[in-house]
Amino acid sequence: MGFDVLTSYDTWDLTQPILLPRSHLYQLEPIGIGTPLVESLTSFIARLAEVHCVPPRILISKIITPFLEQIFVKRCTNRGLRSLFDRARALNGTGRMARDFVEALEKLTVRDDLRFLTLLNWSDILVPRGLLRERKAWCPACYKQWRTSGRVVYEPLLWSIDAVTVCLSHHQPLCNHCPHCQQQLPLLTWRTRPGYCSICGEWLGITSNWDFSKGKIPSADESGWHSWVANTIGELIAVAPYLSLPLTQIKVTKALCAAIEIVTQGNIAAFAALLKMPKNTVWGWQAGKVLPPLDALVKISHCLGISLVDFLTQEVDIIKTSKKLLLPSPGQQKKIRASPRSFDSTQVQQALSSILAESQQPPPTLKEVAESLGYNRRLLYRHFPDLCYAIAAKSRQYLHTRRLEAVAHCCEEVRQATLKLHSQGEYPTEARVSLLISKPGYFRYKQVRSALLEARRELGERQSKMLE
Numbered sequence: 001m002g003f004d005v006l007t008s009y010d011t012w013d014l015t016q017p018i019l020l021p022r023s024h025l026y027q028l029e030p031i032g033i034g035t036p037l038v039e040s041l042t043s044f045i046a047r048l049a050e051v052h053c054v055p056p057r058i059l060i061s062k063i064i065t066p067f068l069e070q071i072f073v074k075r076c077t078n079r080g081l082r083s084l085f086d087r088a089r090a091l092n093g094t095g096r097m098a099r100d101f102v103e104a105l106e107k108l109t110v111r112d113d114l115r116f117l118t119l120l121n122w123s124d125i126l127v128p129r130g131l132l133r134e135r136k137a138w139c140p141a142c143y144k145q146w147r148t149s150g151r152v153v154y155e156p157l158l159w160s161i162d163a164v165t166v167c168l169s170h171h172q173p174l175c176n177h178c179p180h181c182q183q184q185l186p187l188l189t190w191r192t193r194p195g196y197c198s199i200c201g202e203w204l205g206i207t208s209n210w211d212f213s214k215g216k217i218p219s220a221d222e223s224g225w226h227s228w229v230a231n232t233i234g235e236l237i238a239v240a241p242y243l244s245l246p247l248t249q250i251k252v253t254k255a256l257c258a259a260i261e262i263v264t265q266g267n268i269a270a271f272a273a274l275l276k277m278p279k280n281t282v283w284g285w286q287a288g289k290v291l292p293p294l295d296a297l298v299k300i301s302h303c304l305g306i307s308l309v310d311f312l313t314q315e316v317d318i319i320k321t322s323k324k325l326l327l328p329s330p331g332q333q334k335k336i337r338a339s340p341r342s343f344d345s346t347q348v349q350q351a352l353s354s355i356l357a358e359s360q361q362p363p364p365t366l367k368e369v370a371e372s373l374g375y376n377r378r379l380l381y382r383h384f385p386d387l388c389y390a391i392a393a394k395s396r397q398y399l400h401t402r403r404l405e406a407v408a409h410c411c412e413e414v415r416q417a418t419l420k421l422h423s424q425g426e427y428p429t430e431a432r433v434s435l436l437i438s439k440p441g442y443f444r445y446k447q448v449r450s451a452l453l454e455a456r457r458e459l460g461e462r463q464s465k466m467l468e
Helices: 041-051 056-067 078-086 088-092 096-109 140-148 220-238 249-264 268-275 279-286 294-304 308-313 316-320 345-357 366-373 377-383 385-423 430-434 440-444 446-467
Strands: none
Touching: 041 056, 041 088, 041 096, 056 078, 056 096, 078 088, 088 096, 220 294, 220 308, 249 268, 249 279, 249 294, 249 308, 268 279, 268 294, 294 308, 345 366, 345 377, 345 385, 366 377, 366 385, 377 385, 385 430, 385 440, 385 446, 430 440, 430 446, 440 446
């Protein structure tokens, strides 16, 4: 009797494998971390919404809001998001709003590097006031280049900083008006899409007939200065992921004291004159009472001939051995004081009387009158108080009349909108009516709210008569 040969098999490993945590949203890769052109958080939110095929308002109100510690969105509607969109620049900044959104998005995407899309790493040394621009700025050449080469179109954090006015790559002024609708664009809206106008929806990467920032063309010296500012702030953004220790106000104060000693041998008044700042302001910086704003830090580092990163991160001894550049930047040239202008009392009195008698619409304000005559308002008030008060009262009366007319027009719009909603079978709530009128903010006036109540009452009475 034969025996079958036993076959041996590999043993199974029944240990439960380690599963990585799953993300609620796509783990979208941020662009340019560790480079001067790192993506901004507002751009990341817009791109994240786009890959999920939803507008940013849906992503924020439905997905991100439940993960926020603070309440930034009171209602998940267009009007509820309006206050958030109006403060969208804070998402790229140094405050609580940026930190809260970063933490929420890191939980949703299971990433740990989204803080580098903001200025949170510099929150202890950068003053929020005047740090970020309220409206969008962009380089059409960058948009065109990225789109042509098949790269992702996005908005660098550098473009959202107010002190940066030129493109780091093309050294041309940034645009801040849509070439199609000529509007200034918010940083984030309910339908923001990088590279496209959020108002008219057209492509922004148009380099033909480039109107830049609708301002005067800068000179060669000014262009060089603006390019240096963009480069030194770009370096500051790029080194954020590589900082070993957080920077403190004490470090900035020590560096500032060293700069004053180097540039003006400790003379605070001379140093303040070089920066075109009040002496007391610079004294407050040196005493550590307040922090200098970003534009002041840039000017100081330029005077020392070193980058902003070196000024903020290097030791005081290294700063003291830096090369001195005592010449002010193009934006700091000292202006020659104009000689005092003679004051012709008779001629000014005749001009004020003539302006008061004119029927110009709208009548000029006293400030406009003073500028046209080339004198200070206080000087005019001192010599001709009655004429000045009459001109100011005429301007105020005109503005008051126009406001009343605008409120009356809005009341009529509210009435027509109420009737339209009623005819469509919808109840005319304030939120629905506000979407149909030209100036929803006028609901702050008692007359406009009363017009809505009166229109509802008329509709109610009409329905009651029909039932009778």
